[in-house]
Amino acid sequence: VKQNREHDEL
Amino acid sequence: MNIFRLAGDLSHLLAIIILLLKIWKTRSCAGISGKSQVLFAIVYLTRYLDLFTTYISLYNSIMKIVFIAASGATLYLMYVKFKATYDHNHDSFRIEFLLIPCVILALIINHDFTVMEILWTFSIYLESVAILPQLFLVSKTGEAESITSHYLFALGSYRALYLLNWIYRYMAESHYDLIAIFAGVVQTILYCDFFYLYITKVLKGKKLQLPA
Numbered sequence: 001v002k003q004n005r006e007h008d009e010l
Numbered sequence: 011m012n013i014f015r016l017a018g019d020l021s022h023l024l025a026i027i028i029l030l031l032k033i034w035k036t037r038s039c040a041g042i043s044g045k046s047q048v049l050f051a052i053v054y055l056t057r058y059l060d061l062f063t064t065y066i067s068l069y070n071s072i073m074k075i076v077f078i079a080a081s082g083a084t085l086y087l088m089y090v091k092f093k094a095t096y097d098h099n100h101d102s103f104r105i106e107f108l109l110i111p112c113v114i115l116a117l118i119i120n121h122d123f124t125v126m127e128i129l130w131t132f133s134i135y136l137e138s139v140a141i142l143p144q145l146f147l148v149s150k151t152g153e154a155e156s157i158t159s160h161y162l163f164a165l166g167s168y169r170a171l172y173l174l175n176w177i178y179r180y181m182a183e184s185h186y187d188l189i190a191i192f193a194g195v196v197q198t199i200l201y202c203d204f205f206y207l208y209i210t211k212v213l214k215g216k217k218l219q220l221p222a
Contacts, residue, residue, distance in 0.1 A: 007057075008066050010019055010022070010074065
């Protein structure tokens, strides 16, 4: 399970 | 992108538009907390700095620009154009009690100790409590105009929909972000009391009156 690195959400 | 996140973003956009229309049409910012709007402006400016560094999608970039612009326009209307209607003495929440703990927490709990990441983390923590001055103002005045309660409902729904988005992304993409999830849960919980009043009162055509 990968932790969110790139913040692709608003 | 999934339906929950799109619905969340649209609900967020709707809230911002409702607020701008309310202030513009009634030419008054009575019942609106300028301090919460200042906090939201800080949230957008610290979170959307990556607008210039990383391109994610046209949608992402456009929405970021819209949120920053709308936030600036709201501040302008509240603190300049309709300054006379700003409710100074009721909007008295000490926002430094929100800003300082968020800065400290962002420095302690984050994914990466880099400037951009710390700012993003600070923005996430601040957004979860940014509505407190507004809820405080509504509790002090004891009531809210129905348009203001629609604004709050749309704003509260946005992060609630994001919670569904994070469940979906965990199941579908094995993607999760504990900082965003934790802050999003806190943020949504802060609205629960309001959601209850909104559904039991405003939707029945009554005015939002807080129990004195």
